[in-house]
Amino acid sequence: MKMKPTFSLCFLLAGLYAVAQCHQHPRYHNKHDDSKGTHYPGRSSHGEGIYPVKNKTFVKLVPSNADFAFSFYKLVASEATDENIFFSPISISASFAMLALGAKSATLTQVLEGLAFNLKKTQEQEIHEGFCQLLHMLNRSDSELQVSLGNALFIEETLKPLQKFLDDVKSFYEAEVFSTNFNNSSGAENQINNYIEEKTNGKIVKLVENLDPLTAMVLVNYVFFKAHWEKPFSTSYTKQEEFFVDRKMSVRVDMMYRKGYYRNYFDEELSCWLVQIPYNGNAAALFVLPDEGKMKQVEDALLKKTVSKWEKFLQDRKIHLHIPKFSISGTYDVKRIVKQVGMIDLFTEQADLSGITEDEEGGRLLSSCWVIHRAMLNVHENGTEAVGVTVKEVTWRSGDFPHPPRVRFNRPFLLVILDKYTRTVLFIGKIVNPLKND
Known part of the structure; x- marks a missing residue:
């Protein structure tokens, strides 16, 4: 009897803050990326200005994203009372919202409500459009601030993902999709690790190891954040x-x-x-x-x-x-934590993810999975270029303390x-x- 490939969903997030020299990063993903593997065809990403300025759908997401961020923090903190904590809540939200594109019925409701959305007030389409806008606004690179947040899907080459799902993850979440031969574990690991290393500017290397040859899909999520203090420390x-x-x-x-x-x-x-x-x-x-x-x-x-x-x-x-000065990182089993916000069925055989693939096992894709969130932060004066930078400030302002605390x-x-x-x-x-x- 031939075994069905298991579905290993892997959220690998690398959120890095470094205040060294900035370098340019493409605002949008290049669909001719040189990562090994075949791109599935799909619509290109929405271009700049596709939504009129007055239609700020992303504003509807702000309260829910904040609620999810602090709820997730409290769940992590309750288990790590005397430990450092560091994660990117918007990255986790965007990843699960993207996964919702392939979810149906109760599974879909659990995912979106678990992300703190009130589905009586916000329609599913508005959520995806809002994230699309948000990702466009957050993904920017200039001399002052660099933010790069995105997703990539590596799908077993023998599976047949639905074209609508491929189109939607590309158009709403700017995700890249690659065909991958997981039977060749070392080749698949290299493909994914090379992608992560490139997207995190070399900060994260060899994050994926010992991939199961029966893996059906890996979802990689990354955040790269680099900025200079407005007023550097000497x-x-x-x-x-x-x-x-x-x-x-x-x-x-x-x-x-x-x-x-x-x-x-x-x-x-x-x-x-x-x-x-x-x-x-x-x-x-x-x-x-x-x-x-x-x-x-x-x-x-x-x-x-x-x-x-x-x-x-x-x-x-x-x-x-x-x-x-400090460097901090956090690694979390997101799969276990999100169950506590109501995503009960998602990682069980009861999950309805029939919107992802034509495979007859599509409704049970996440019953065997790995969901890891990793984030990193580095805080220091402002990098080597900051030496000698001075900022002139007014000597006194109304509202000042009599003696600065x-x-x-x-x-x-x-x-x-x-x-x-x-x-x-x-x-x-x-x-x-x-x-x-x-």
Whole structure:
């Protein structure tokens, strides 16, 4: 009896922040990509300006994407109370929304509702159109800011994916689709790893190993984020200081320092400092520093409405800012976590994914799968090019503190990286130990 190929769905996300020299990255995927394997034919990606400016469908996605981001964080945090956390919620949302293109009936509803969409208020088509717009706006590359977010499907060459599914993943999610011979495991691994290495500018290598020859499909998801601080830190002020991991343990870290104007606020109710550090371009990092013993209280309050409140109260005032240099990464079993947001059938034999392939087993494609999300972040002064950069600031502004407070991130803190124009949460992290990278 011939065995049906299992369906291994692999979300491999590489989200990288580095403030070294920027280099250009194509805004749209080239359908003549030199990755080994055959491209399935399909419609080309939507061009710039396909939607009139007044039709901002992506705006409907903003509240749901934020709700999903903070829900996912709490699920991860509940299992990793004393560990670093870092992931890209928008990347996970986009991947599952794309997968919904091949889902039907209860499976489709579970996926979209699991992504925090109210299907009575937002139609499925609006969700896909909104993600299409969002990906176009987020995917940009210039001298100030580089964001590259996308997906690729590697499908077993003996399967017959439905043309509508291929067309939709290309047109809505700018996904590349390759025909792959998984019977040749080493060849398939090389094909996928070469693709990931290229899309992450060489930062992620050999991520896929020991592929099962019975694999039917691998979905690769990646995010690459590179930006310069709007106001760089000077390396001459970076000094070794103590970082208090908890009451019993401390580590020595390279602590950056800068006195200057930042949008900041102390939340008396939650007992935490908020400092927003802008990047050149249209992104910003919101650093959240709970008082000692208040991390759980702040995490529990981490909701869309809380972040909105913080944004309203942030004021541009001078502070003495101390933030550690750190590299952080996170790897998560997304398959297990999304079950807790209601995607019950998706990874079982009850899943209806008959919109993906003509194969008679199409409804049970995800019963055997691997879903991994990996994200990485690197925070430092601003790269080697930043030395000698100066930013002139007005010496006094109304609303300034009489004596600028010293905000020292020398204990566990939270980090939210936002795209300001689309109000999208690109990354969420918790830094418990800056020296522990994974």
